[in-house]
Amino acid sequence: MTHPVKGIDHIVILVSDLDASAKRFSALGFTLSPRGTHSPQMGSANYTIILQDDYFELLGMIAETPRNVSKRAALAKNGDGMAAIACRIGDAHAARAALAELGIATGDVMDFSRPLPLPDGSTGTAAFAVTTFEPREVPRGEMFMCQHKTRDMVWRPELMSHANGAIALAGVVVASASPEETARAFARLFAAGHVEGTNNKYAVTTGDKSATVTCMTPAAITEYYAGMDAEKILRGAFAALQIAVDDIAKTQAHLQSKSISFVKSQNRKSVFISPVDAGGTLMEFIQR
DSSP: OOOOOOEEEEEEEEEHHHHHHHHHHHHHTTOOOOOOOTTTHHHEEEEEEEEOOOOOEEEEEEEGGGGGGHHHHHHHHHHHHEEEEEEEEEOOHHHHHHHHHTTTTBOOOOEEEEEOOOOTOOOOEEEEEEEEBGGOOOSSSSSEEEEOOOOOTSOGGGSSOOOOEEEEEEEEEEEEESSSHHHHHHHHOOOOOEEEETEEEEEEETTTOOOOOEEEOHHHHHHTTTSOHHHHHHHHOOOOEEESSSOOOHHHHHHTTTTTEEOOTTSSSSEEEEEGGGSEEEEEEOOO
């Protein structure tokens, strides 16, 4: 059976105050979609930040439902921050069946949608089907698979240009005392999953035009992100979200124009900003 997971589709950043977080990410230079409200059983709303082949979303809870118990608990325990990796698939039901044959357990398929205001004043509908990897299959955090039924309602041209030069998800950084073992556990969840690295850092290739998952020891992460509060970086399942940009000088200029502090990396090809300024998630902008 062919492995159905083709890469990383999007990243979920869970936030307690959705509209306040949207203002912060707008200041960072991202173009945000109009606020979307999901189907009632989800009890959630979001803003999406659409890139060339992937995206990330700010997700907030607006009603208590059985479907969002775990998300509300995560917010109460960890506060705002990156909460989940959504994987790229075709049909959700076919993906679930294929993964079962490969010995990878998933939950039931759930369909949901949200309205999307369009530039001409009309309203479209973005529709999805998702299935979640069972927790025992995932080495860190939450992972699920997302089928886009109305892709053109998500990748809207007016949403894909960003003042900070963002063009793609570059990577997810995960802290692990056993980074090679963790990397291999992530790799089995992707068709193109491949691990390379040494000692304290292992990178997982996840697919074509897809972000990398990099597993590092906590010490290696705090050394690389020197100048950041280690406690804030390492408190959740994911340590950092990396965003590829077309011109790092443009990114720096935008951040400076908004009086947002950043730290240049050791190789000076990237800059990173505190979780305080990015929805509880350390964010690194990397020159492509």
